[in-house]
Amino acid sequence: MAKLRIATFNINGIRSRLPALLQWLEREAPDIVCLQELKAVDSAFPADQLRAAGYGAVWQGQSAWNGVAILSKGDAPVESRRGLPGFEEDTHSRYLEAAVGGVLIACLYLPNGNPQPGPKFDYKLAWFDHFIAHAAKLFRSGHPVVLAGDFNVVPTDEDIYNPRSWLKDALLQPESRERYRKLLAQGWTDALRTHFGDERVYTFWDYFRRHWDTNSGLRIDHLLLSADLAPRLSDAGVDRWVRGEPHASDHAPTWIELDMKPKRAPQKSTKTKKETGQEPAAKAVQKMPAQKRVRKKSVPVGKSARATASK
């Protein structure tokens, strides 16, 4: 499989939204999915239904609020971390990390932070700072990494229909935006912004004030790519049709497609199948079941993406 499609979707309650989730999975068939706002305890996660739909999963639930999961076609992702390092006192389920298909996937649900100022906003900034510190390590590791999730940050005024009524919102505060910039300054590529250029693109339309009907949206769901993955970005989009369905989440699934073919194809392109599934993405990758073996029709994966990347 040369193309890897990775999506992030704040589902806003996986129990009440399961039919919508299954419908979307069937129709769009993403390879990897990061979910946020499960609003369900671990035992209520619909692992069986997802398995029946062809997806393995890892998840970190919590009663009533938060909750994150990573799904992958076929075998479940290999979890490498839950919760942010150095933030063990955090009681919210907001961060899950796993290896899938030779890529390390970080699924995050950054705190909303409203009302602002106040303790919730302080928590948002503290969480963000811990995440930035961890992201720096991930970036420096040189592994192929995607940071995907609901960042609860509108990066610029070009990422919202009109900032006027949101100026006091935590999603637009200078402190939030500054941290997002600081994160990108580590070297990450904002995939949606890179793909769409100057074009407006939204991922969230709140339930209030007919914002969906008037396309009054915000771009707060992001996918950030490590250095070696950035040149592999081949497509990106937002599955807006999901937001338009009855009983929808206030977010729409947001996705990227990565071309995982070797950057420089070997002259005769005759790599053996034995060479697939050996990409050293992370320690967890090495423990990962060789799920891609079933994809017999796929183009050989070849060596590591890093083999051609300059250091």
Added chain:
DNA sequence: ATGTCGTTCTCGGAACGA
């Protein structure tokens, strides 16, 4: 402040978070 959801606690409807 408001708007509208999904959740909990409890069994109708408030409170909370977003």
